[in-house]
Structures are given as C-alpha cells and as structure tokens.
Amino acid sequence: MEPAIAQAPAKIQPSSINSLTLPEGDGYLLGAGDRVKIDVFSVPEITGEYTVLPNGTLNMPLVGAVGVQNRTLKQASGAIAARYSPVLQIPVITVNLVAARPIRVAIAGEINRPGSYTVTAAASQPDGNLPTMTRLVQLAEGVTQVADLRQVQVRRLRPVGSGGDQVVTVDLWQLLQAGDLRQDLRLQDGDSILIPATATVNLDEARQLASANFATQNSRPLKITIVGQVNRPGPYTLLEGNVAQGAQLVNPNLLQVPSVTRAIQVAGGITQLADIRNIQVKRFTRSGAPQLVKLDLWKLLKAGDALQDLPLQDGDTVEIPEATSVSDREISELATASFSPERISVNVVGEVERPGAVSIQPNTPLNQAILTAGGFNQKAKKSNVSLIRVNPNGSVSKRDISIDLTRGVGENDNPALRNNDIIIVKKTGFATFLDSTSTFIGPFSGILGVLRIFGGF
Template sequence: MRSVWGIVLLAGSALVDPNPSLAQQPIAEDNPRAQIPNATPLPPSPAYTLGGGDLVNVNILGLPEYSGQYQIPVDGRLNLPLIGTVSVEGLTLEEASRAIEGAYRQVLRRPQIAVSLVAPRPLNIWVSGEVNRPGSYLMRLTPGAGNIPGVQYPTVVQALEQAQGVTLAADIRQVQVRRFSRAGEDEVYTLDLWAMLRTGDGGQDITLRDGDAIFVPTTPEINLEQTRQLATTSFSRDTELPRTVAVVGAVERPGTYSVLGSETGEGIRAAGLPTATRAIQLAGGIKPDANIRQIQLRRPTITGGDQILTLNLWQLLQTGDFTQDPILQNGDTIFIPTATEINPTEAAILARTNFSPETIDVNVIGEAVNAGSLRLPPNTPLNQALLAAGGFDPNRANRDTVELFRLNPDGTVSQRIINVNLDAGINEQSNPILRDNDVVAINRSGLVKIGDTINTATGFSSNASGFLRIFDFFGLFEYLRLPRRQ
C-alpha cells in the first residue's frame, strides 16, 4: 500500500487537518527544504471547502423535520425548507453553517445550524510535465483510520502515481503545485520530492485541493545514480511494465524492442530491471567491434529535445558501477558506436558478457578437413575458426591465404584476402575477429588446381568432394541472393 502523508479528520461539523502549517515551523540549517532555490513556503492546510457533488448533513437544532442530508448541486446552491436556495460553493463547513443560519433568521428565532460533511466529492487534479500520462484525474477522498470518522486527502505523490509516474527525465526537486485561491489569485508551491526520498521529509508531499495543477519540469542535468534511484520509486513507471526502445549501431539485430522488467523475450527469461544491457541482449548482443565505452542513450523530453547520456559498460564490467546500466523509459534510443581499435584482451572479456551474443555462425568452405557451418563463441579470431574446422586439408589446401566474405550493412558482400599466420595474435591483417555469418573460403593449392584442370579435361575427377565444396561456396551466395563485391 502506498503511503499517504496528509490525513484530514472530520469531527462534528469541522474538518481538521493534523499537519501543522509548514510556514509556522522553524527551518533548521540542515533541513532539506532550506536548500530549495526560490521555493515558495509550503501552504498551511486550509479547512475543506464545499462544492458541487459533496453530500452534507444540515442539522437544525430542535427542528428535525427540517433537518436532513443534501447533495450539493453543480452550481453550489442548496435548496432548503422554508428559505429556498442558499449558496455554499467555496465555503468551509463553519462558513456554510453561518450562511444558512443567516437565511433562517428570516423565518426562525435564533436558529442553530450545524453543517457536517457526509461524503466528499472527488477532487479534479491536473497533472502535466514529465509524467508518463499527463492529463486530468478524479481523485477520491478515502475514509480515515481510527474510531473518529474522517477522510484522507490525496497527495502529490498519489496524483503522480495516477499519471503512471514521472519520467526519468523529471526534476523532482522542483515539482510545482498551482492552486487557485479564494482571493482569485493563483498560488504556486515548489516541492522537493528528492528531499522526501533522501530524508523522509513527508512535509513535501502536501495534500491536494480540488482544482490543483501539478507540473513536473525537465531536469537540466542528468545524474545516473539518482536516475536509477528515481526509477524504483512508487511514483515512477512500474518496472514490470513494458517500454519500447530502439537499439542501433554495432549490435547484431538493430531495431525496436519492447523491454520488460521480468522477462525480455527472445528466450531470455530472468527477474530484473528493464535496463540498457537487457535491450542490447534483445538486439542480439554487441558486435565484436563495438565501442562499449561511448554508448549513447538518447531520451526524449516534454520540451521536444533529447537528453543524451554517455554510458561506459566497460566501467560496469571492471568496477560493478550499475549506474552505467540505467533503467530505460519509453522512447529511449541506444546507439552503440564502432571502435577504431580492438584490444584482444578486452575482446575475450566482452565475449563472456551477457550483452554479447552467446554464439555466432561462421561458414568455413573449401579445402578444410571438416568444412561446413560452425557455431563459435563471439569474438572468435580467424585462426581459431580454422582449427575448429579441422584445419587445412593437408593434400589440397592453399595454406598461405584464405578469403573472408562478410555481409555489409548495405546488403552487399565484401571480399578480403587474408595472409594466414597461425602463430599470430588477434590483429586485423592476419588474424581478424570474425563476425556472425562470416564465410571463410580455403582455396586449392596451385598444384591441385593444375591436377583438377587436367582431370576435368580428360573427364576424370580425383577428388569429387573438392568440386562439391567449391559448388557449395558459390551456391551459398546463390541461396542468400546477395550481390558480391570484390
């Protein structure tokens, strides 16, 4: 059950709010309210004012036949016996009692009237700004606890929860409540809900009145640690609800994904939070050349612009800094750039992370001992793929070079000739890291080509399997229907 800070008790004909006026409390130097820039003093809690929809009891002492319950019409005017209509719109219970007494003095000698609230009307509250569902909300007053009859007023936090919580771009230190005063002027109060989270300062969560408008501004500066804390509060969007985000750049399957808190789909099931790394998992994981130190998270705001957060997942891996893996919200875009240089040691570490793909598919065709499709760990270098395919065919393979065919983002296939060095470490020239769907072609040696040519000319084939491997190589691109780029 979500907490409610403001409790208003109804006793007899008067409505009493137990929260004293904050304006009457001394503000200590360490009080977080003293740190709010340009903060308007928070309002004292005024007595309840009547309006259309309230159910009241009008008791005329000594005349029970004229006493009874009345529903106040939308115009705020009660139609009473003997005297007709009396306006009680905007009056407190005590003021309404005096107004009705004054009207009854025309027909009764020294009337004594007591007006009490039987059932309050719902409050109409407007919520706007950095909330997930801005708009107008009807908020009902609920019965108070204890033996004394009373009602419990909705608070700012409850109104934010009704609006499906604040966005993660919200500045909860500067939440504004605009209230129309009886004097005809608007009063604006600035609340620091962060102080409430940090110190338990419940006085920041003021009770609302009918017609109040709440505005949540956009934070001017993003703090990753505070953003993560904000995401888990009761007045943020429920982490179990889905949020739609885009993941682009150096990932296996760029696109739009629905990220859940407890289940991400695509065979990935785990309890947790809808974070950036979970979205990357849905996108198939990072590519081997991803720059995980400069990931950008672009977050839309109500002002129409974007907030940009720079994430460093390497810092997350090295120090456990979970602030680098923020909780996402609807409309976020994650961009993973491409690294200009790959560190072999880091590549091996990244291959074991949960935001790298579990395996990649690599085809080794041509003159290998066990040519075919291989499922390999991510960031597998060329030399390891050759060994996984059984190595070069000792009788037929050209061991000096291989051809690497790679699917490009534009749909074409690039072709490179790699000078093989089985003793080399990971490097782009002789032992590059392979990517998903790469094709490694091992060609015939010069002597084997000559022999195959002679056999073909004379109608014989000394190695039918070699021919079939070559046929499969060209058939692969026929099957994929991809243009080849030399």
C-alpha cells in the same frame, strides 16, 4: 518539510517550501455533489445530512437555498448561521464533510498520459478521503525519467473572497528519500498540476525514480531506437519481463523498466567496433528540448557501476559510436559481456568434413572451431592452418598457425576467435600431387576406355 505557497509560479522560491500549511479539514472547498452533515445546536429538526445541489447550494429547512460553492467548511457554517439568524436566537452551526464528490483535476508536463482526470474519493482511498498527488500520477501512468520531482507545481482555487489562485510547490523527492507524506498533497477539485523537466539527468536518481510506485508502469511497452555499432540497428518495442521476445534475447537480470543493456541485447549485441565508453542516450522532454545522457558501460564491466545501465523511457534513442582504436585484450573482454552477441560466426574452409560457416560462442579457440566443422578430412594438412581476420581499423591480417589439438587457448598457437574470422585448412603435398596427376591423366583415361571397347588395346 511542508510545500510552499506563492501567488504566481514565477515567485515560487525553493527555500519557501517550509512555509506552507494546508489545513486538512478547513482547506476543502465545497461543490456540487458533496455530502455534508450539519449540526445545529439544540435544534434536532434541522440537524442532518445534506447534499450540495448542482447550483452549489444547500436546501435548508425554513430558510431555503444557502450558497456554499467554493466555500470552506468554516465559511459554509458562517453562511448557514447568517441565514438562520432571523429564525434562531443564537444559531450555533457546524458543518462536516461526510462524502467528498468526484473531483476533476488536470496534470501536464513530464507525465506519460497528460490531461484531465475525474477521480472519486472512494476509488482512491479506502477511508473515503480525498485523492492524493501520487494517486493521480499513477492514474496518468507515471512520471517520465526526466521529471523534476523537486519542483512539482499545483495551481489551486482559493476560497470565495480570498483573491486569485494559489500556487503550491511540492517536493516528491522528499517523499521518496525521507518518506515525507506531507509532500503527497491531497488534491481538490479544479487543481492543475505541472511536472517540469530536469535540466540534466542524474544517473543515481534515475535508477531510484525507476523503482518508485508512481514511475512509468512496468507493463507499458517502450518504443526506442538504437543506432550505431550494434548488429541489428533500428527501432524496437521493449516489453517488461524476463522472457524472450520472439527470437530476441532478453537479459534475465532486469531493472523495473528496460535498460540500455537490454536494448543492446535485443538489437543483437554490440559489434567489435563499439565504443562502449561514449554511449549516448538522446531523450526528448515535453518542452521539446532533448537531453543527452552520456554512459560508460566499461565502468559497468570493470567496476560494477550499475548506474551506467540507465533505465529507458518511451522515445529514447541509444547511440553507440565506433571506437577509434580497440586493443585485442578489450575485444576479448567485451566478447564475454552480457550485451555482446551470444554467438559468433566463423568460416572454416578447405579440408574439413563440413566446410562452411559455423556458429560458436565468443572467444572460442581455433581448435574447437575446426572440430565443430567435423575435424580434418583425409587430405588435410594437419600441421598448420591459415587464419584470416578483418581488424577493427579495416586492415586484413593473415597468419599461419601450428596446430596441436591437445593445446589450450593461446594467442600464438590456439587463438580465441572473433566474428567473421576465416580458417583455411590446406591439403597435404601428396594429396595436392595426386589431385594434379588426376587432372592431367583424366582425359587420356577416357580415350583409353573408348579404345578398349573397340578391341584396340
């Protein structure tokens, strides 16, 4: 598929892309710094290599300066032949490009570092050819995730005497999907490139774009914000790699760029109130109009839909809303997800060896939490304990649970625990009686001790 030519951007039609034919040899416009070889038939004294001077001319023997600025090789051949007509009977002249000058091009739109760039042919291609579109995009640190690769526009100077600028539409998506190298347009000095934003984000295409060699560079840190139902909301800087960032957990199963689940992990994981079916990513474009991308991580958990784990770009805001209702089954399933907290905290109070907060894995059974706290002490009532839980709807529930340390996980007698659960281990009746008796006779035992000192008893 060939890119298309039009006189102005407003006239470019997607259906006209097939009509473009840019001749590789004759489409190049000469300028200061180009080195060319001029062959003059049967005149070896003039044949040789020449450099275009800063004023856009070639200094030729016998005839002096010949203007070639913004002329194609064919036009330059004609201009030189015209100057030699008074000198040579039948001047047959050909001009070939030996070494292209560094070119200056501009790129704007959905690119990480828009601006103007000077690119040398030797730095861009091993064979000395002109730099290409994808090479320039790489120099500008890649396209953003909202780039419309199907409508990349290149504004190009026309040769001398050909009228106004030429506008070319390039479809880089065809380069990704079909390997169409014709879409990787060779650039010329003075080209201006505009990469527009898409109207909507396609999750499938976003994942493919993130793996392209002209996407955002992997080493580029991303500054994002995550708000809502995560344990540590706020701004974060995500770095590429599969290692921990300080005390922050990083998923080893990464995309080429950080994704939504990785951002959630770095923010401490979701809370039990998170509505993972309606996560939104707010993404800003260069034009200023934000895009909203809706994600359903429940599809990722239940159906393995990896497209829901959207690659992020610099400046994204991830919003995780609060669920209106969550079933106990869903809470238990979410607790084992990779983007849930690695550890939860529960409080074991009363008659255990080490009362207080204990850190355990999600869905740890009640019996194991008691053992983590050192187990029952000598005063503990070992037949049952009380479990106090704050429910997602804000209510507080309390229930007594019979204890059998040999039982497996079960909702009635050994339930899986949630973050901030409280386990109360009571005293036995006899231990309570002894403590009460000690409290009652304590003052009298002190008086009796004093009397014994003075020999009264």
